[in-house]
Amino acid sequence: MQNWITLLAEFKQKQIPVALVTITKCLGSTPCIVGSRMLVTNNKQIHGTIGGGKLEFKAIDEAIVALKENRIIASTYTLGPEFEQCCGGKVEFIIEPMHQSPELFLFGAGHIGMEICKLLIDTPFKVHLIDSRDNWFANLDLEESITTHQTTETDFKTFKEAVKWGKNSYVLVLTHNHAIDFDIIAMALQNETKFLGLIGSKTKKVRFNNMLIKEMDIPEGMKNVVCPIGLDIGGDTPKEIAISVVAQLLQVHYK
Numbered sequence: 001m002q003n004w005i006t007l008l009a010e011f012k013q014k015q016i017p018v019a020l021v022t023i024t025k026c027l028g029s030t031p032c033i034v035g036s037r038m039l040v041t042n043n044k045q046i047h048g049t050i051g052g053g054k055l056e057f058k059a060i061d062e063a064i065v066a067l068k069e070n071r072i073i074a075s076t077y078t079l080g081p082e083f084e085q086c087c088g089g090k091v092e093f094i095i096e097p098m099h100q101s102p103e104l105f106l107f108g109a110g111h112i113g114m115e116i117c118k119l120l121i122d123t124p125f126k127v128h129l130i131d132s133r134d135n136w137f138a139n140l141d142l143e144e145s146i147t148t149h150q151t152t153e154t155d156f157k158t159f160k161e162a163v164k165w166g167k168n169s170y171v172l173v174l175t176h177n178h179a180i181d182f183d184i185i186a187m188a189l190q191n192e193t194k195f196l197g198l199i200g201s202k203t204k205k206v207r208f209n210n211m212l213i214k215e216m217d218i219p220e221g222m223k224n225v226v227c228p229i230g231l232d233i234g235g236d237t238p239k240e241i242a243i244s245v246v247a248q249l250l251q252v253h254y255k
Contacts, residue, residue, distance in 0.1 A: 004037055007047060012099050017042060019063035020096045023050055028089035030079065031055065042067055055079065055091060066095045070167060101126050102194065102253050105163045107184050108174035109136055109148075112199065115242030116172070117146050123246075124253060125170070130162050132180065159184055165191040170249060172229065174199045182208055185225060186216050195252050197229035197245070198222075 004020075011018045023036040031051030038048040038056070040063035050056055055077060066073045073095040101124050106113050109131040120127050121143055130149040131137065137148045151158040163169060171193050173184045181198060185208060188196050198208070205228070209221035230244030231251070 004039075004048075007039065008098060011039070011041075015099065017067055017100045018098050019066045020098055021050060021059050021063055021093055022096070023091060023093045024074075025092035026089065027091075030089035030091050032091065040064070040067075050091075050093065059093060059095070063095050066097045067100070068167070070097050070100045072096050100168055102168050102170055102249075103128065103164055104170045104172065104249065105130060106172045106174065107131075107159070107180075108172075108176065108199075109133075109140060110174060110176060111238040112241050112245075113172075113174050114140070115239045116245055117142065119242055119246040120249075121145060123250065125249065128162065130159070131175075132159075133176070160187055160191075163188075163191070165193065167192065167194055169193045170195040170197075170252075172197045172199075172245070178204070182211060185222075186212060186218065189218055189220075189224065195249065196225050197248075198225055198227040199229055200227055202228070 008018070008020070019040045021038040021040060023032050023034055026032065026034055031053060036050045038046055038050050038059065040046050040060050042064065044060055044064065046060065050059055058077060062073050062075055074092070075095070076090065076092045079089045079091065103126045104120065105128045106116060107130045109129050113129065117127055117129055127145070128147045128149060129142070130151055132151045137150065142148065149162040151162055163171065169192065171188050173181050175181050175184070181200070185196070185198055189212070205222050212218040212221045229248065230241055231247045233244050233247070235241065235244065
């Protein structure tokens with residue numbers, strides 16, 4: 001019998017996303033029992049089995065979808081001619097994507113950025129705080145769970161290397177410099193993100209939109225950028241703005 005807790009812990013330590021397939025119901029004659037489990041990686045490597053055959057192939061395909069979309073999937077299959085089986089049993093299983101916590105890459109360790117970091121403690125988000133100002137992190141009091149990245153304004157590739165791009169990537173741009181903000185937004189629009197937000201006014205959004213279209217040849221402009229960021233709940237202090245932004249991030253994550 002597989003020690004699933006240990007195995008999942010090993011994948012978590014290696015930061016490898018996996019999907020856990022668990023048989024939840026069996027009716028009639030089936031090749032598995034309730035509680036049968038299988039782990040599936042993004043490259044379709046499996047650990048354990050739910051009985052083999054076409055049922056298992058179907059489950060593996062659905063596990064890849066669950067990993068790609070980072071959502072739980074529940075499925076039911078009747079094992080008839082489609083599965084080249086005549087037992088006629090019925091199997092239900094649930095697929096849970098694991099180790100795919102949302103990651104926030106927050107550019108700008110200013111007042112609002114710091115408040116956002118504090119509010120996201122004990123939420124599903126793994127937070128990366130990024131700043132280009134020299135020795136900026138030296139005097140900041142940050143929780144151990146916050147990962148910091150010191151970038152440089154002259155070597156722009158450090159901005160790109162600080163982000164793990166993909167469907168679990170949330171990017172917030174709140175730097176001290178509008179020119180840096182624009183460069184990060186232009187870069188992010190050419191990579192995959194779940195959420196891309198920019199602090200600023202509607203005027204700033206219009207200005208950036210025109211620059212992206214005319215100077216960067218990005219025809220969609222700011223269409224895929226949330227600006228201003230935060231839910232419209234009122235308040236203008238750093239903490240109040242941070243609360244509205246964190247609420248928006250959680251809303252996107254859980255919807």
